[in-house]
Amino acid sequence: MVEVLKFTFVETVLDTIGQAEGRVAILVPIEGNLGQEARRVNRLTKGAVERMREAKAETAKLGDVVSLAWPAGMTAEAVDVVFLPRQCSIEEARNAGAAMAKKRGAAGLLAALGNHPKAAEIVAGLALRDYGFDQHKTADAAADAREVTVMVSKPAEVETAAAPRLAVAKGVFFTRDLVNEPANVLTTTEFADRLVALKSYGVDVEVLEEDKLAELGMGGLLSVGEGSDSPSKVVVMHWNGAEDSSAPLALVGKGVVFDTGGISLKPAAGMEDMTMDMGGAGVVAGAMKALALRKAKANVVGLVGLVENMPSGSATRPGDVVTSMKGDTIEVINTDAEGRLVLCDVMHYAQERFKPAGMVDLATLTGAVIIGLGHENAGVFSNDDAFCNGFLKAAAAEGEGAWRLPLGKGYADQLKSRIADVKNVGGRPAGSITAAEFLNRFVGKDVPWIHLDIAGVASVKGDTPMAPKGATGWGVMALSRLVADKFEV
Template identity: 65%
Template sequence: MPKPLPIQFQATDLAALAGQKGRIAVLSEPGQPASPAFRRLDRLTKGALGRAAASEAFGKLKPGEALDLAFPPGIAAEAVQLIRLPKKADQAQARKAGAAVGKTHGAAGSLVLAEAHPRAADIAFGLALRAYEFDSHKTGEKTVPGPVTLMAARPEAVARAAAPMAAVAEGVFFTRDLVNEPANVLTTHDFAARLAAMQELGLDVEILEEEDLTRLGMRALLGVGQGSESPAKVVVMQWHGGPKGEAPFALVGKGVVFDTGGISIKPAAGMEEMTMDMGGAAVVAGVMRTLALRKARANVVGLVGLVENMPDGRAQRPGDVVRSMKGDTIEVINTDAEGRLVLADVMWYAQERFKPRGMIDLATLTGAIIIALGHENTGVFSNNDDLCNAFLAAAKAEGEGAWRMPLGEAYDAKLKSRIADMMNVGGRDGGAITAAQFLQRFVKPETPWCHLDIAGTALLKSDSTLAPKGATGWGVMALDRLIRDRFER
């Protein structure tokens, strides 16, 4: 699996500019004094850099955007990227600037002249995130990315600031890899094995098999996977970085490795994207990896329910009634509303076993949230203003779009069943809300809880600022930030 590019941090060496064979990125801003590196490159390129910086095209760029000078005269570099970035740039602008380098990084390598920029670590982080590529299943000769060197006035200080960001980047990559994998590779067996391998990072990992789930009474979850050859599993990952005996914070993820819709089968067009229906579990896994890599000083437990929703002769039918671990009965109206059945049992198990100080679940749960919010924001539902506001603040700080959606008793009426305690769907109108309302029935009153519907943000059909098209890794940065800000001392 790909890992973030290693970045070397070095003191600024103006003498090395002429011989750099890859790409050189230099920061500038109209109206600000030229940096020493800029002046050196301008002389080497016989004034080409200065003319580019004075051009109308550069003046129209937004902070973080780049203008390329291909094969400039006087130096060996294949290109010089002139990136507009003021000294007072914010975090998002600095990461965007780094992403401009990462997007074009190639075999010859990249040299980034950050000099004394206060956001140098964020520039490196943006570069690492955008340089991601998922090519595990492509044959033929592959381009090996060249080295990345970031030159700064105080390289040791920048390296220290960048170290925890490198752990986050690896967690994001892990999440993206999982979401991008095809379902014939990422079976429930393979998924569980990849999580079990994280024991070498210091996580305690436990895999609950179908017999364990049957004994626990997780029949809502088991019903989803009963039509598949891949057995259902629940994986529990624990990170013990906080005070001994302190209740953990819980993260719960939906891990449907492929979703045909079951007997309520989906249309063929676009079904190939349902390899991403385990996106919630992937984010939980990426966060847990990040916490272990950066040795987070908090107690966190991540639980994921892994199933495959297939329509064979044993598959769950519309009209079936299943009993959850909690004991409530559920009439299955639509077998394609399966994620909430998985989460209901795993969330209840998390609360029964760990008595968490709070809980957040993540799921690619509804198409309705995409209708409501598009692909810019994750839908956030919560029973606790304090936790919800803390998460929204963390998401905003990390540039990950999130928007709070309503809950309310009036929506419960839509889930009323004639023959069971509830139905698993409540109709098309307010579909994302009734799904969250369903999940809230499996949250104990004393548990602060947020539900994150990431159906619109987990995978994109076009590039974003920090990721190529495909899996985004949305949520790893925000949740890591929440844990750092709220639970670590």
């Protein structure tokens, strides 16, 4: 498990900056007067900060970092000059913190932030970007100093403001760890065990095994795992943070720990990436951890369907008909369209048991959403404008790209089956939308619902502002903010 940086918040004492070891980061506006910390470093280095600022004045952008290695007059190995004025956005402040994290490497850091009004957001960015998944590497690595000293004018105030942000960062890291794990490690059983461990944070956790799922009639979900030796499971996580027994928000995640495509086998090239096909369940898990750590005053239930989609003599075949928990029969045209079979049963169970005030499902559901939106935005579908707009606002505030796409009867008609109530694919046109319409069939008419297709954003091939390549943890921050904005009392 990758740990979030430990932050120590101390009051600004200029005399200690020169004796700091490791790296020292200071904030410098592209124009205007230097703050007292930057002035102190400028004096110690005999004007090096001002000279560097003048040299970069025409090309520097907000959040850029320029390092002064082994600065004269100081014991630090480097000074990181971060171009950030006092007046900046949350995104700019977090990007500045992320830039500090990338420069930090394995060294300790003194972040001299003074009285910057968005110091807590800088800390959040620093925490989110300081991540690396190397649990399965055997080569000796340099010792990583996991502590950062934050020097500010009001340390208690900044520490209080940063605490919920760091709680969410821990949830993001939990998601990234899960999504990055190989499938021979993160089996359905191991995944469930890691979720059971959330009990230590006050989350109530239940694991429903295959016999219970069969009793409930979850034929869609169980059909996906028929070909695997790993048992299919549903894990239910309860966070009861509200003072009353108000209806919870339900978060539902697709947890296909590995997806070969089943009998409709995927091409070999790139199949190794299908370790991330449990990304929706990973986000639900991370969000539940974040809510528990920040003691959210809301009732939220997280449900994840954990399966493995493998080809074998017992695997579901194209052309088979399975019966969902709702009772609808489903013609399986393509066994590689398996996530919706998992979700339809878990969504129905969530509504039957918990009567939620709203429901959000997340899934790495379709390659089509990547064709449409690339890796910049998740696809958003909803039956409720107010609920959807609340999520879009939360995602925008957290810098997590999301774009709403339509639903409609014409798309649903593509799913008509000759021999069953519905088929599980509607052809190539509008593949992400027809997948959402399949799920829409299993949503009660009075339940506000959002479907998030995160296939393009859950794991990426290059660095993002807040994460190295690989799992991003997309969605944990947006869901936490949605809960804070709409469901906390």
